[in-house]
Amino acid sequence: MRIGQLAEATGTTTKTLRFYEESGLLPPAERMASGYRDYTDDAVGRVGFIHRGQAAGLTLAQIGQILRIREHGQTPCSHVRDLLGERLRELDAQIAELLALRETISQLHAQAAEPEPDTCSADEVCRYI
Amino acid sequence: MRIGQLAEATGTTTKTLRFYEESGLLPPAERMASGYRDYTDDAVGRVGFIHRGQAAGLTLAQIGQILRIREHGQTPCSHVRDLLGERLRELDAQIAELLALRETISQLHAQAAEPEPDTCSADEVCRYI
């Protein structure tokens, strides 16, 4: 299977697949006589795993960690659990931050709903901010 | 006022102030005979405005827009209102996305809480993802 076919099978691009290989997420593919990369079918599963990991909010670096643990013959289960827990905590913090920011902006926006440009003094940029 | 003093007065760094000038957020400062930047007091207010804009979730590019409107002698009020409204919509979308992701990860994490590594088949990387 050439790189273009793998790209199509996994819904990505050849550029991205080469990038994954360079980043250590995909093992260097076998080469045909021509020098073209020659993928086996399980590459599809591997790329699928990368995509599922991304959908779970993991970074490529974290996905790479999991993949490398697996390559060392170990089961990455507990590491995956830890990563997911960590990601959950990060997400909660991020959501709380965004909700607070939303509050702030919402108030500023409400104030700006009654525009009185005349009250803008010359020495400040904008009284709404 | 030299750049280090302005940095201290505004709680930022000289690097950042030069970066703001280069980005068009601060007008090029006057220079002393030595070539040192010489800021007037209103630079403090300007940097403060930039920081308040950031706290309101605006990008430096958007803050620059507001500043440039003001420099053209116009009141940026209505533009600011539009920017805040836009930011509010973006934030709502972003929060919704993160909440959905949180749901996904939370479920994966709950599944991973009962680790049964033996059920990990050899041909998949991790059954939790």
Added chain:
DNA sequence: ATGAACCTTCCAGTACAGTGGAAGGTCAAG
């Protein structure tokens, strides 16, 4: 034999908001 479609490598750039460091000039105190 030639053109299209595919592949290769390598270099560079995207967005964002800075940060790090080198090489050198300036100023006040001791």
Added chain:
DNA sequence: CTTGACCTTCCACTGTACTGGAAGGTTCAT
């Protein structure tokens, strides 16, 4: 007179996940 703190410019780099393009090789159909 020298030391140290401050300033200048310029270039490169950070992190994330790619993306674009150039220059050239391969494969297959016409």
